[in-house]
Amino acid sequence: MASEDARYRETSQFQAWSFSPAQLAAMREKTNAIARQRIAERMLASASNPPTSNNTSHANTPDPSGHGTPNPTENSTPTLPDFLKPEEEALLVSFYVSELLRAADHLGVPDEVRATATVFFRRFFLTNSIMTYPPQEMILVALFVGSKAEGRFPRIIEFQQKFNTKQDILAGEFLLCQGNRFNFEVRHPFRALMGATMELRSYGDIDEQRIIAAEKRAHEILLFSPLMTDAYFHYTPSQIMFAALSLADRGLAERLIQETFHFVPPTTNNDNTPAVTPLPGLENQGIGRKEGGSKGITTNDERAAIVGPGIRDKVMGTIEACRNMLSTELPERKSHWTSESIFKSQIRPVRKKLTKCRDPDRWNLSELQRQRREAGVRRADSEERPAASNGSKDAAIFGGDLSADAPEKKRRKVDGNGLEDPFGGPL
Amino acid sequence: MARPLDPLGFEDEMCPVCKSRKYLNPDIVFVFNPECYHSMCLNCANRLFNDGPNQCPHAGCNKTLRRKGFRSAFFGDLAVEREVDIRRRVAAVFNQVEDDFETLQDYNNYLQMVEDLTFELVNGTDERRRQAEAQLQAWEAEHRADIERNKKAGREADEISRVRLAAERDAVRQRRIEAIKEAEAEKRERVRSREMELDNLAKGTTAMTAEPATKVQLKRRGQVNRVAETASNPAIATTGMGTGASEVERLSIRGLKEKPKAPAPQGPYDPFGGMDFAPSRYKLHGGLSHPLMEKYRLDRQHVAGGYSFDDFAARALYEAFAGLGVFVEDEKEVGSGIGLSQETSMAAGIAAVVDADKMDLD
CATH class of the missing domain: 1.10.472.10 (Cyclin-like)
Structure with missing residues (x-):
């Protein structure tokens, strides 16, 4: 992985x-x-x-006991x-x-x-x-x-x-x-787009104007299409970025994919390109990447799983699907x-x-918040009463008012609800 | 030694044998014998027991006492004196320490047992006291070897702490002497340099020459400080030696139960749980650039703060390739690993909406 x-x-x-x-x-x-x-x-x-x-929130909120009546x-x-x-x-x-x-x-x-x-x-x-x-x-x-x-x-x-x-x-x-x-x-694809163009630039043989134009267009797409669709739920930011880049300039996106997933497993190579001697161009660069990069990846299988052709095709398929999704909501649809x-x-x-x-x-959000606050206060009041009777007994012994025992109250509140969901009660 | 002030209580101060009182004879010394804890004055004790063992002169007490056993009391109340003696004796026999026990509970039980026995010896009836005494002797006979060993260990620990304390005290004294010496030397130096200055003035030389004199003094002071440092070092060295010796000594203590060994070192703590941060799909190299980066590379406001453009490039490339091989549809449908549990928790979140009646949010 x-x-x-x-x-x-x-x-x-x-x-x-x-x-x-x-x-x-x-x-x-x-x-x-x-x-x-x-x-x-x-x-x-x-x-x-x-x-x-x-007049009060209580009348408005459905009462569980009176619900069946x-x-x-x-x-x-x-x-x-x-x-x-x-x-x-x-x-x-x-x-x-x-x-x-x-x-x-x-x-x-x-x-x-x-x-x-x-x-x-x-x-x-x-x-x-x-x-x-x-x-x-x-x-x-x-x-x-x-x-x-x-x-x-x-x-x-x-x-x-x-x-x-x-x-x-x-x-x-x-x-x-x-x-x-x-x-x-x-996680957003914007910075990823910059990274992708940096990488493209480093290849050295692509026209600068082409890259700039593609980046501009892809950025425009990223600002609209993934947001208008469910792309963020279905795809990772880098996939969205590649899809947008592909919509802007298909050639550049494919070149980047090809260069990234460059690894050729030794079983498929021909006679003139033996496995041990890497290709002068891409392969050489690839080996350098491995050595400079991760620590333990040495076997061909592992490399193939990361940058091999199998995963490349799958990634391209995913990007294509994402591209299709984005193309339904291109920035031109803004006027729509x-x-x-x-x-x-x-x-x-x-x-x-x-x-x-x-x-x-x-x-009504403000009204809702007010009601919930009131309910909270009322609940705190009702909790205070038994605590107060306890507290008076303690106070008799220890000579101080212990009923204002905030942590205790809080704990009880936590025990009461929200146990099944750590993020609080249902909305 | 302080006895309770008792201006009228002469009965306490009277020798029951010769009836002499402290009032009449201020030098009177009272002694008692731990056989029966009956007190008398030293004169009577000498008189009665000089010729050998004799019966206690107190009415009703038929203990045979010897002159050798008499001593003067530490506490005014002889009952306390007796209890202290008994406790000392019991503690000498039951001298296990907490380290000898497997659990704290065991140790506490042992302490309880010892205290019960002590109470019987101090306050029990004759019958029970005899019984407790027998128990104590039986234990002593049975565990003689253990007792000896613990006693030795205690002695050694005492010895070690005594040595360490002595070393510390020594070091402190040494330091104080050094400080005094230093202060004296400095004073002398000051007087000397002042005289030199006066001489210089008398000779009519300029301030040029006076300056080197103070410089010399400062230099000397630095030297003195350094000397003081080296002087204090031996003290540290001796205390260090003391602890070193104590470690050697501690190893020689036998009979302690095996302490659980500390777990083997697991290497340095990794906050990322072994996650690999080396990129596997791309390579960071110097040639990465972007028009925006070039723009800001010349911007002093950015550069002055130490903004790292390499870091930005690394982050941008990471984001470009991170998750490229993550196929949400496959992984979430199959529910591989993390996906499933998260999905169920989300489902629970939705399901919780059902219970909206019980809802009370703040």
Whole structure:
């Protein structure tokens, strides 16, 4: 196994956020099904409670004990809306990603921030339905958190000035982090593209203008196509980079692949090129690479597994598949997402549908955060009471007030929930 | 030695044999015999037991005492004196240390047993005391060899620490003497150089010559310091020798249980768990360049901070080729290694959404 691949396999991007297309589709189905079920329950619950009583959050949140009591004759009044299908959700997510890219242009953020924010957004709406949380707000949250994750720390005032919202961004921050399972590092293909052109330049026989043009075009593609598709879920950054390079200049990408996977196993060689004496050109360079590079790789089998023709063909196949995916969303499609006619014909009907079937409790991020805080305070209160009775006994013995025992309270809170998922409770 | 102040308590101060008191005879010395712990004045003891063994003069006590056994008390309360004697004797017999036991629990049990026995000897009834005494003697007879060995070990440890303390004390004294000597030499030097300066002034020479004098003094001071250093070194060397000797001595202690050996050294700690960072698909060479890099290579703001363009090239190349041979579709579908567990955890994450009723987030 190549050492670079081994290192990539250690990243959270591979371990937690890489899926095969089938898995991805299954996850979207599941997310959609769960969201339908939850939203339907909440709608029924809020309909069974008269709207006058929703002065507190408690009346709004579905009560598990009282959940079975409303009989069907009562709550038959609100008819359940038509929920979005997974494909419609995916379409909307793509639309909102294009909106996110527009917002990023408006803010003028660097490429990494733009890409990271997009990936955060996509990952968030992989395990959360777009019917549950408002995508329009989550765009800004993703941009805000993405900037932070890339080491730039924008002031919320800037966002407020540009987008005229502040509270929702702050309210959604933690939610987005949870939805991303706190995996903040996203690997991007931008620097990889620079590396690839460096390598191409070092061959010495390629026209500089050609490289520059290819890099420019590939960069443009990388800024749009992988973000608009699921490429980040299915392919590694270097594969995405090679696919973009191949879209920009197929010859250069293939040359780079050929030079990289240069190894010719000795069994397939001809009489005039014996195994022990390497070829003057490529092979010589290859041997030098081995010696300068990794420590223990000596056998031909191992080398063939890393830079042999077998893996080369497989890599090329993967890059070709990625290329096909990217080519569905070339930068020229930017106008497609912003055009009025497309919006009217495709997006608006789905959005209308969305306004009917969105989650009544979770759509307003600020309100949601306030409710959760209140619930937290109430729970802390109810926990304090038994602790206080204990504490008074202890206080009688030790002559001090021990009821304000914060770590104890915290521990109990942790014991109570979140045991099955280390990243906190369900969203 | 301090006895409780007892201005009126003469009964304590009276010899029960000759009835002389401390008040009348301030030089009176009380002695007792550890056979029965009855006190009397030294005169009476000499008088009664000079001719050989005799019965204790106390009423009701029929112990036969010898002159040799009498001694003066360390504690005012003879009961305490007796308990101390008993404890000393028991400790001499039960002299195992913690290292002799397999577990701390065993050692604690042993200490408990010894303490029980001691209590019986000190406070028990006659019957129980005799019993405890018999036990003690039986143990002593049985484990004579062990006791001897432990005693020797204790003595050796005492000896070692005594030697070390003495060496340290010696070194400290040596250092102090050196410091005093140095201070005196410096004082003398100062007086001398001052006189020299005065002489120079008297002769009417310029400051040019005075300067070398102070320089000479400074030089000398440095030398003195160096001398002092070398002087203190032997002291360190002697203490070092002391510890070295102690190590040799410690090896000669027998009878300790085998200590578990420290695990064999595993080589230096590798924070990356043996991951190979050498590139296998590409080679780093000097010819890597990029227009952007060239632009910044001339930018002083970048170069001044020590920005490494080679590092950037290495990172860019690594990113270009990292994961090229990772086929997400294959590896995640098959669930090879890491993939499966992660996928299940993600599935759990989604499934957790089902329990949204129980949801309480902060």
